[in-house]
Amino acid sequence: MPRIPAPDLAARHAAAARQQQLTKPAGSLGKLEELAITLAGLQGRDIPQPLQPAITVFAGDHGVCADGVSAYPPEVTAAMVANFVHGGAAISVLARANQTRLEVVDAGVAADLAALPIVHAKVRAGSGNIRREPAMSAEQCAAALEVGRMAARRAIADGANLLIAGDMGIGNTTPSAALICRLSGHSPEAIVGRGTGVGDTALAHKRQVVADALARVAPDLDGQALLAELGGLEIAAIAGFYLEGAAQGVPLLLDGFISTAAALAAQAIDPDLTPWLLASHCSQETGHALALAALGLSPLLDFGLRLGEGSGAALAIPLLQQAIALHAGMATFAEAGVAGKNE
Numbered sequence: 001m002p003r004i005p006a007p008d009l010a011a012r013h014a015a016a017a018r019q020q021q022l023t024k025p026a027g028s029l030g031k032l033e034e035l036a037i038t039l040a041g042l043q044g045r046d047i048p049q050p051l052q053p054a055i056t057v058f059a060g061d062h063g064v065c066a067d068g069v070s071a072y073p074p075e076v077t078a079a080m081v082a083n084f085v086h087g088g089a090a091i092s093v094l095a096r097a098n099q100t101r102l103e104v105v106d107a108g109v110a111a112d113l114a115a116l117p118i119v120h121a122k123v124r125a126g127s128g129n130i131r132r133e134p135a136m137s138a139e140q141c142a143a144a145l146e147v148g149r150m151a152a153r154r155a156i157a158d159g160a161n162l163l164i165a166g167d168m169g170i171g172n173t174t175p176s177a178a179l180i181c182r183l184s185g186h187s188p189e190a191i192v193g194r195g196t197g198v199g200d201t202a203l204a205h206k207r208q209v210v211a212d213a214l215a216r217v218a219p220d221l222d223g224q225a226l227l228a229e230l231g232g233l234e235i236a237a238i239a240g241f242y243l244e245g246a247a248q249g250v251p252l253l254l255d256g257f258i259s260t261a262a263a264l265a266a267q268a269i270d271p272d273l274t275p276w277l278l279a280s281h282c283s284q285e286t287g288h289a290l291a292l293a294a295l296g297l298s299p300l301l302d303f304g305l306r307l308g309e310g311s312g313a314a315l316a317i318p319l320l321q322q323a324i325a326l327h328a329g330m331a332t333f334a335e336a337g338v339a340g341k342n343e
C-alpha cells in the first residue's frame with residue numbers, strides 16, 4: 001500500500017503568518033482563514049493554487065434492503081445512475097454549476113448498466129445482507145477498494161487537486177451506520193437515522209438490523225475486514241478513493257453520512273489519512289455530526305441536506321475557492337499602507 005505523506009508544516013506556518021498580515025482584523029475571516037491555511041499545508045504552497053475539483057459518484061446496491069430499511073425500492077439506484085449521466089440529478093446540476101468533472105462508477109449495482117456511458121467496475125451485483133452475512137468477501141473488498149483507487153488516479157491524472165466522492169445506493173445508510181457505530185463507539189440509537197425518510201416503525205427496525213449486524217462481527221477485526229463485513233461496494237470504493245488521493249497528496253472533501261462512514265473505514269485502514277480530510281457539511285442524518293467529530297472535523301455548512309451524491313461537497317466548492325482567492329489576492333498592511341493592530 002502506498003504511504004500517505006504528512007502535510008507541509010512550513011507552508012502551513014507561512015500561510016498562517018500571511019493571514020495575520022492581510023488587511024483585516026486578525027481572525028475576522030473566521031473559518032475561511034483556517035481553510036486557506038489548511039489548504040496551504042496540504043498543497044505545500046504558502047499561497048494555495050485555485051482548486052480543480054473532480055467529483056466521482058460510486059454506486060452500489062445493498063442486500064439489507066430486503067429488511068425494509070429504506071423508504072425507496074432498490075431499483076432507484078440503477079435509475080438514478082441513468083439520471084446522473086443524463087444530467088437530471090442534483091449532482092449533475094451542481095457539477096455543471098461548478099464546471100467540475102463528474103464521473104459515475106458502478107461498483108456494485110444489482111442491475112445491468114452496460115448500456116450507460118459510465119465506468120463499469122461492478123465487483124458484484126449488490127452486497128450481502130449485513131444483518132446475517134458479510135457484505136462481501138475479503139477478495140471482493142480488496143477489489144472494491146482498488147476500483148476507488150483507480151478512480152482517484154484517473155481524476156488526478158486529469159488535473160484534479162481536490163477529490164470529491166459521492167454515493168448512490170438505496171439502503172446504504174444502514175451499512176454506513178453500522179460502520180460508524182463500530183468505528184466511533186456510539187450506539188445505534190445515537191447513529192441510525194431515517195435515511196431517505198423511513199417512518200417510526202421502520203426506524204426502530206433499522207436500529208435493530210444495525211445492532212444485529214454489529215453483534216455478528218468479531219471484536220478484533222481490522223479496518224478492511226470491517227468494510228467487508230459491514231460495508232457496501234460503493235462504500236469500500238469510496239474508502240479506496242480517499243486512500244489513493246491522500247497517498248498522492250490531494251485533499252479530500254467529504255460529503256455526507258455515507259462518505260464519512262467510508263472515511264472512518266479508510267482511517268482505520270491507514271490513520272495517516274486524517275489530515276487530508278475536509279468536512280463540507282453536516283448532514284441531517286442522525287449520527288453524521290458524531291461521525292465527523294470522531295474524525296476531528298468541523299463542517300462548513302449545515303443546510304439540512306440528506307441527499308448524498310456528493311451534493312453537499314459540491315456546494316462547498318465556492319467557499320474553498322474564495323478562501324484561496326482571499327488568501328492570494330488581498331493586500332497586506334504593508335502593501336496597502338494601512339496601520340496594523342495597536343499592541
Ligand SMILES: O=C(O)c1ccc[n+]([C@@H]2O[C@H](COP(=O)([O-])O)[C@@H](O)[C@H]2O)c1
Nearest residue numbers: 070169171173195196256257283307308
Ligand atoms: O449523504 C447523506 O448524508 C445521506 C443521508 C440520507 C440518504 N442519503 C442517500 O439516500 C440513499 C440512502 O438512503 P436509505 O434510506 O436508502 O438508506 C443513498 O442513495 C444516499 O446517497 C444520503
Ligand SMILES: Cc1cc2nc[nH]c2cc1C
Nearest residue numbers: 072076080196307308309
Ligand atoms: C430519488 C433518489 C435520489 C437519490 N440520490 C441519492 N440518494 C437518492 C435516493 C433517492 C430515492
